[in-house]
Amino acid sequence: MKNIDILDSTLRDGSQGEGISYSVQDKIHIVQALDELGVKYIEAGNPGSNPKDMEFFALARDLKLKNSSLVAFGSTRRKDSSCAEDANLQSLLAAETKDVVIFGKSWDFQATEILHASLEQNLEMIRDTCEYLTKHNRNVIFDAEHFFTGFQQNRDYALKSLRAALDGGATVLNLCETKGGCMPGDVRKAVAEVVHEYSSGAIIGIHTHNDSGLAVANSIIAVEEGATHVQGVLLGFGERTGNANLSTIIADLQLKMDCRCIPQENIKMLTPICKRIAEITNIPLEAGMPYVGQNAFAHKAGMHIDAVLKNPSAYEHISPETVGNERVFLMSEVAGRSMIIEKIKKFDSSITKNSPVVADIVKKVKELEHEGYQFEGADGSFELLVRKEIGKYRPFFNLCYYKTSGENPRIEKDLYSFAQIKIDVDGHFQIAAGEGNGPVNALDNALRQALMPFYPSVSEIHLIDYKVRVLDGKSATASRVRVLIESSDGKDSWTTMGVSCDVVEASWLAIVDSIEYKLIKDIEKRYQKLL
Numbered sequence: 001m002k003n004i005d006i007l008d009s010t011l012r013d014g015s016q017g018e019g020i021s022y023s024v025q026d027k028i029h030i031v032q033a034l035d036e037l038g039v040k041y042i043e044a045g046n047p048g049s050n051p052k053d054m055e056f057f058a059l060a061r062d063l064k065l066k067n068s069s070l071v072a073f074g075s076t077r078r079k080d081s082s083c084a085e086d087a088n089l090q091s092l093l094a095a096e097t098k099d100v101v102i103f104g105k106s107w108d109f110q111a112t113e114i115l116h117a118s119l120e121q122n123l124e125m126i127r128d129t130c131e132y133l134t135k136h137n138r139n140v141i142f143d144a145e146h147f148f149t150g151f152q153q154n155r156d157y158a159l160k161s162l163r164a165a166l167d168g169g170a171t172v173l174n175l176c177e178t179k180g181g182c183m184p185g186d187v188r189k190a191v192a193e194v195v196h197e198y199s200s201g202a203i204i205g206i207h208t209h210n211d212s213g214l215a216v217a218n219s220i221i222a223v224e225e226g227a228t229h230v231q232g233v234l235l236g237f238g239e240r241t242g243n244a245n246l247s248t249i250i251a252d253l254q255l256k257m258d259c260r261c262i263p264q265e266n267i268k269m270l271t272p273i274c275k276r277i278a279e280i281t282n283i284p285l286e287a288g289m290p291y292v293g294q295n296a297f298a299h300k301a302g303m304h305i306d307a308v309l310k311n312p313s314a315y316e317h318i319s320p321e322t323v324g325n326e327r328v329f330l331m332s333e334v335a336g337r338s339m340i341i342e343k344i345k346k347f348d349s350s351i352t353k354n355s356p357v358v359a360d361i362v363k364k365v366k367e368l369e370h371e372g373y374q375f376e377g378a379d380g381s382f383e384l385l386v387r388k389e390i391g392k393y394r395p396f397f398n399l400c401y402y403k404t405s406g407e408n409p410r411i412e413k414d415l416y417s418f419a420q421i422k423i424d425v426d427g428h429f430q431i432a433a434g435e436g437n438g439p440v441n442a443l444d445n446a447l448r449q450a451l452m453p454f455y456p457s458v459s460e461i462h463l464i465d466y467k468v469r470v471l472d473g474k475s476a477t478a479s480r481v482r483v484l485i486e487s488s489d490g491k492d493s494w495t496t497m498g499v500s501c502d503v504v505e506a507s508w509l510a511i512v513d514s515i516e517y518k519l520i521k522d523i524e525k526r527y528q529k530l531l
Helices: 022-035 052-060 086-093 108-114 119-135 145-155 156-165 184-198 215-225 245-255 265-279 303-312 337-346 356-371 379-390 439-451 455-460 475-476 503-530
Strands: 003-007 041-045 071-077 101-104 139-145 172-177 203-208 229-233 398-406 417-425 427-435 460-468 481-488 493-500
Touching: 003 203, 022 041, 022 052, 022 265, 041 052, 052 071, 052 086, 052 337, 071 086, 086 119, 086 427, 101 108, 101 119, 101 156, 108 119, 108 145, 119 139, 119 156, 139 145, 139 156, 145 156, 145 184, 145 493, 156 184, 172 184, 172 215, 172 229, 184 203, 184 215, 203 417, 215 229, 215 245, 215 503, 229 245, 245 265, 337 356, 356 379, 379 481, 379 493, 398 439, 417 439, 439 455, 439 503, 455 503, 460 503, 475 503, 481 503
Parallel strands: 003 041, 003 229, 041 071, 071 101, 101 139, 139 172, 172 203, 203 229
Antiparallel strands: 398 417, 417 427, 460 481, 481 493
């Protein structure tokens, strides 16, 4: 089994993605999650670039990591200063990480036109920087920026940049496909030559970007040609179209190519760790992401579902449990009875395919989908529907009324809507009010206020995503709409929906389903602990 060193750059390269911004505490939590997964290196930022990263590295000294090493990132010395005078390099040393990543120019164009240095000056900057850090007892990973473009345009100079880093003491020569435009054949050719030339003196690595949709493929090809160090971002986000997706690369290499990227027993943690990092990053985990997405093992067509129920290998390349994911059967008019039976087994194992209630559920689903519901994207609402049909449901509250109103112009910034609600919980009436930046937000706040005295765990629920789709554009503002919301309690996520000609009512239906789904799951978890 070949060992592959994984360097995760979520906190450096990934943080350059649009809308991504981490607090120092966020960075600490992500480091802990990646350490739990078991990657070898965590590139945690550039201590010389901003005060936040400097603060992080100061706090990170006290972290007790079991599997990973923190890595500080920086550039070669400036052309007009010595290493001892270079503030960036001094910040790297001050970070006190055993391992450092230094990037330098491997493309002659970048050296002369961007740095305005001579070709020899650039090589001296690379050599001097690696040597200086090595003498200060740092393990140097050299990121050869724009290596593949440089290799195509001036092969000899690109190779000389690697030689300069190696002569300076770098232990890893990492080939960066910085623009993300290389085709697999070009990557294969360049990596093969570098491995042949330099692998006896250094570890060869790969760092790819996804501008041509080939970041994962090019990383895999580099490993095939002898690279044993792979860089990327666990969920693939980053500048422009993103970085190589490490969740896919780790699974591909470890499950299909006889490589060891993380401890073998940790591969089942891949999906939960990805969900945790998405949660900290405040982004939805892409449903279609290989291995870890919620649709990675989802089946909709009736024929597919029937086959998977008989033998999962009919349509699944691995068992979802291997990577900590789960099989999902999507409810729709094409799903068939096999899927419904599979769902019902969670609540009542005595029901068979020929039970009358199955036909009732199929009929109900088709009626609701005709009205605009689409249960394949709303697992929570579908589960509640099944529970209601088989008698495994009791409402947690009854609505007496709600009212919403608005003010324009706004009386305060981000505040122009108000809601009042009255509910009945087992004969106890509760009235509450809420305000927000829209009627749905105000109504959601009011409902939470009313429910909190009875169900405190409602406070754990927060919205991840909210979508509204117009179902009948011909009716203009009187059109029926479908509202889909994704919710989370920090551990699990679920999706619910509502359909109405009134967007507030459709939102209300989705919110109520979301809250009831959470409360049902809480009851079941408490029951399981008692068993």
